[in-house]
Amino acid sequence: MADEKLVKVLREDGAEAFNAWRKDNPGASVDLVVAELPKIDLRNVNLARANLMDANLVSAMLAHANLEGANLTGAIFHAADLRSANLTGANLTGANLMGTILETTFLTGADLTDTVLEGADLTGAILHEADLSGANLKDAKLMTADLASAPLKGANLTGADLRRAKGLTQEQIDKVRFDPGNPPALPMELKLPEQENADEEADVAAAPSDGEPGDGAAVRRAPYVHPRDRIILSNELNTPTSRARRAHSEEELIALNALLEDCVSEKSTASNQTNMLTIPMAPEDLAQLRAVIGAMIEIQRAPNYPPRIIDVLTALGDTLRAIKEAVDWTPFPPAISRRVAAAVEAYDAFLNEIGIL
Numbered sequence: 001m002a003d004e005k006l007v008k009v010l011r012e013d014g015a016e017a018f019n020a021w022r023k024d025n026p027g028a029s030v031d032l033v034v035a036e037l038p039k040i041d042l043r044n045v046n047l048a049r050a051n052l053m054d055a056n057l058v059s060a061m062l063a064h065a066n067l068e069g070a071n072l073t074g075a076i077f078h079a080a081d082l083r084s085a086n087l088t089g090a091n092l093t094g095a096n097l098m099g100t101i102l103e104t105t106f107l108t109g110a111d112l113t114d115t116v117l118e119g120a121d122l123t124g125a126i127l128h129e130a131d132l133s134g135a136n137l138k139d140a141k142l143m144t145a146d147l148a149s150a151p152l153k154g155a156n157l158t159g160a161d162l163r164r165a166k167g168l169t170q171e172q173i174d175k176v177r178f179d180p181g182n183p184p185a186l187p188m189e190l191k192l193p194e195q196e197n198a199d200e201e202a203d204v205a206a207a208p209s210d211g212e213p214g215d216g217a218a219v220r221r222a223p224y225v226h227p228r229d230r231i232i233l234s235n236e237l238n239t240p241t242s243r244a245r246r247a248h249s250e251e252e253l254i255a256l257n258a259l260l261e262d263c264v265s266e267k268s269t270a271s272n273q274t275n276m277l278t279i280p281m282a283p284e285d286l287a288q289l290r291a292v293i294g295a296m297i298e299i300q301r302a303p304n305y306p307p308r309i310i311d312v313l314t315a316l317g318d319t320l321r322a323i324k325e326a327v328d329w330t331p332f333p334p335a336i337s338r339r340v341a342a343a344v345e346a347y348d349a350f351l352n353e354i355g356i357l
Contacts, residue, residue, distance in 0.1 A: 006031070123145065323340060
């Protein structure tokens with residue numbers, strides 16, 4: 001476990017005081033295993049060779065930080081700012097850097113095996129000889145990044161932007177995988193390899209055709225399960241406020257689905273043309289919408305969240321907001337529009353409470 005004295009210095013005194021301590025104690029080890037340091041300002045901090053395994057650094061400000069040779073295995077950097085930081089030779093195996101800013105960051109020789117870099121901004125990053133085998137780079141920005149001699153075997157490049165990437169070879173690209181429906185953008189001299197299967201990163205497949213939430217839904221196990229996703233943000237998820245917001249979000253989703261169920265009943269009656277809850281959707285589309293919301297309710301009720309929880313919660317939030325946008329642009333009854341808006345507000349409040357939004 002983390003040295004609480006060091007955690008206190010970082011939280012209360014900041015990077016300057018911590019750097020001074022390291023200067024005065026050049027041989028001291030820096031044990032920050034499982035340290036809780038979300039949303040902290042540690043710009044220019046010296047964490048070289050520190051042990052930050054499974055640490056929580058969600059939304060942390062680490063621009064220009066020195067993390068050379070650090071053990072960052074399983075650490076959570078979701079939405080953190082690591083621009084121009086030095087991570088040369090760092091071990092980031094299984095770390096979560098989803099949505100992280102890594103512009104012009106030094107990652108030479110870093111171990112990024114099975115690391116989540118979905119949506120990360122790696123523009124101009126130095127990834128020379130960095131091991132990206134099995135990494136999730138879906139929708140990542142890698143323009144002008146240096147990928148010379150960087151292993152990419154099994155890396156997911158679905159929707160990634162690698163235009164003008166440096167040092168990239170056809171041999172590297174031939175070993176990646178991606179969704180054929182959303183291929184990566186490559187330098188002009190390189191071509192996409194053939195892909196037999198679509199993106200396998202999804203944890204939950206399409207809802208069942210009969211429209212019943214959770215009945216027989218096809219579930220696919222991702223090739224990599226993040227070692228800390230089962231307990232990610234455990235402190236935030238278990239506070240009284242987060243539990244209350246989670247319960248309120250579940251209540252709003254249940255109310256929305258109950259209202260839609262009423263619509264299904266009305267669709268089957270002769271009076272549906274005059275009923276205030278009649279909506280402009282085919283019965284099968286309405287059933288599928290109910291199935292999606294039903295799946296969200298099941299996840300809200302789950303005593304333990306599924307693997308890759310940040311990905312799942314974020315995707316569900318995007319889905320719910322997309323439903324709201326569709327409702328706003330079509331002639332849905334005001335009762336449904338209000339209920340959808342309330343469900344989105346409650347769910348976003350929950351995500352904001354646990355640090356995802």
